[in-house]
Amino acid sequence: MTGSIEDAPWWQRGVVYQVYPRSFQDSDGDGVGDLAGIEARLDHIAALGVDAIWLSPIFPSPMKDFGYDVADYCGIEPLFGDLAAFDSLLAAVHARGLKLLLDFVPNHSSDQHPWFKESQSGRDSAKRDFYIWRDSAPGGGPPNNWISDFGGSSWEYDAASGQYYLHAFLKEQPDLNWRNPALKAAMLDVLRFWFDRGVDGFRIDVLWHIVKAAGLPDNPVNEAWRPGINERDRLIQLHSTDQPEAHAIAAEMRAIADAYGNRALIGEIFLPNERHARWFGTVEQPEVHLPFNFQLIENDWNAAGLRRVIAEYEASLPPHGWPNWVIGSHDAPRIAARVGEAQARIAAMLLLTLRGTPTLYQGDELGIGVVAIPPERVRDPQELRQPGIGIGRDRSRTPMAWDASPNAGFSTGEPWLPLHDDWRTRNVAAQQDDSPSMLTLYRRLLALRGAEPALALGDMALLDAPEGVLAYRRRHGGRELTVLLNLTAENLTVPWGGKVLISTLNGEPEPGMLFANEGLILA
Structure with missing residues (x-):
């Protein structure tokens, strides 16, 4: 590839920083973060050196799934502020040369959305077909065997109308029917509403879910499933996700984004490589710019495994596809909790030196690790419905720690989730001028x-590299850089030379040696 960094689209050359609004900064003392709080902390994000901010949902919501149950796609949840606060935040983001992406939730709404209220009013409702309603199965019971991602049946019975409605997640999150042209048009208008307001793109929630197989046949049984794993995985989601018709919808979303110019769409898609790559679309009919790649989260942490993941993912990309990488999110265990703080430094170097667009999750830049959530403080519906199997998401949604003042400077009130135990020393102020810090x-x-x-x-x-080491070269024009990552806790003999640009450790690198948990970038 030739050309300067400035010539490439921002979503290709840049870095995305995810903000979980409930947990970034509270401005009014209610213990929950908000838009004014995010605006007050923008200088931290700008100083990091990222290029774009992605906000988890900020729309009006009953908060059954903390914003992923949307009651109004074109408003702001009062807990976070209002449209004036959003416009102020957007202007402040742009004033710092950053981009702002919103979280679009197209698979389902809240059951409190006016569309669902009208749909639920009777079988002859004008919006009945905005959602997926079906009669009972012959002999009674749900229309098919589909299982919610949060456990239990994907169907909820509505006694008033005598039918079931489909919900891939909570029963308070009824699935929208994208086969209905009026629903599709209304949802695409949501994108236009926010693009007109000036947003720079969207991360699209569970994009691969939005169309279901015609006829809604039973999903096949997953013979590998065992108790103690998410009940969702008892079936293979063959008919409830990743349907061919969804790609045409993604292409329509892309056409809208492209019409506004310099916008980006990032799709949340959990699929094997060959199916994942299809969400780039084709040169003639492109889909999302970046189908999110979660493989650094989903796979074991060792050099051989990472090498395989990288090679197979790169090989799966179409010629027009651009890679991307993620090591943390509001749904996944924190990287430092997964691999320990020493290897979390390796993960930072890996994320920011691989080919492709990285997404960084708030707090990972501090090395926040395991956070204990007492049973009485659990808020995540996924954990509450299937406790004890390790799928709770509260652990990655705890508040940012800004300083050693009460509640870590996050709020003057009690935070909605507990802070990490070492927040008094693991915070932005403590690490700000500390050269060895994360x-x-x-x-x-x-x-x-x-x-x-x-x-x-x-x-x-x-x-090629010794066992335990991941090594790769990055090249542009006449400039070549080498990255060496020791994925072990042992000192390893590794022939290397050249100028060290960055080491993950604080001491002086030793030529021919990679110290335990050391990563190097060499010129």
């Missing part, structure tokens, strides 16, 4: 990525 490492990595086309846009080649 925050300093992230800033250095992001600054180098922004200055080096080889990292932002360059080609990539995996290199």
